[in-house]
Amino acid sequence: GAVVSQHPSRVICKSGTSVKIECRSLDFQATTMFWYRQFPKQSLMLMATSNEGSKATYEQGVEKDKFLINHASLTLSTLTVTSAHPEDSSFYICSAQEGQVNTEAFFGQGTRLTVV
Amino acid sequence: GQNIDQPTEMTATEGAIVQINCTYQTSGFNGLFWYQQHAGEAPTFLSYNVLDGLEEKGRFSSFLSRSKGYSYLLLKELQMKDSASYLCALFLRGNKLTFGTGTQLKVEL
Numbered sequence: 001g002a003v004v005s006q007h008p009s010r011v012i013c014k015s016g017t018s019v020k021i022e023c024r025s026l027d028f029q030a031t032t033m034f035w036y037r038q039f040p041k042q043s044l045m046l047m048a049t050s051n052e053g054s055k056a057t058y059e060q061g062v063e064k065d066k067f068l069i070n071h072a073s074l075t076l077s078t079l080t081v082t083s084a085h086p087e088d089s090s091f092y093i094c095s096a097q098e099g100q101v102n103t104e105a106f107f108g109q110g111t112r113l114t115v116v
Numbered sequence: 117g118q119n120i121d122q123p124t125e126m127t128a129t130e131g132a133i134v135q136i137n138c139t140y141q142t143s144g145f146n147g148l149f150w151y152q153q154h155a156g157e158a159p160t161f162l163s164y165n166v167l168d169g170l171e172e173k174g175r176f177s178s179f180l181s182r183s184k185g186y187s188y189l190l191l192k193e194l195q196m197k198d199s200a201s202y203l204c205a206l207f208l209r210g211n212k213l214t215f216g217t218g219t220q221l222k223v224e225l
Contacts, residue, residue: 042217044159044215046213049212093159104149110158
């Protein structure tokens with residue numbers, strides 16, 4: 001299947017700093033990518049839809065100024081957690097789909113963010 | 117919302133069969149996915165149902181009934197490595213996935 005690469009896999013940052021997470025589709029083009037957050041022993045919660053060449057669409061309750069999403073090319077989306085706080089510590093996962101309709105979502109490896 | 121519910125935890129014996137249920141309330145969706153997720157890793161694809169009925173893939177089968185708002189994942193010949201979290205997810209308009217609450221399966225000897 002298609003490959004989605006997410007980097008870094010783990011990051012520890014100080015409270016108040018910003019962290020950038022990259023999501024790349026390695027062998028296909030993705031006009032849309034998705035960012036999820038998963039707290040321990042909970043399911044994945046969709047944060048936002050990243051659209052190539054346009055603004056991201058955020059789910060209700062997700063602060064767009066805190067979680068900056070940039071989808072500058074058909075193979076790369078980035079999520080920047082700005083002014084990180086300990087409560088932002090979580091597992092962040094991106095996904096991308098190769099086609100437009102009814103196609104399997106391929107997930108990145110996930111990023112474990114710890115804010116100290 | 118879609119209110120996608122799954123049992124929180126299940127325990128089964130190696131070699132046995134286990135059925136993980138997923139119920140949902142939604143006005144419409146394109147299809148239903150099942151994913152497996154080991155702790156600290158990304159979900160991996162197991163199956164996808166668009167039409168009602170059973171989809172079989174080796175040791176894994178998934179069933180969907182749109183009229184009943186119900187799906188299940190059937191795992192046969194359980195192995196220790198099947199201990200993981202299992203997530204059902206609705207594939208909505210705009211290619212969005214909305215995940216269920218997840219079921220933590222523990223396979224014992």
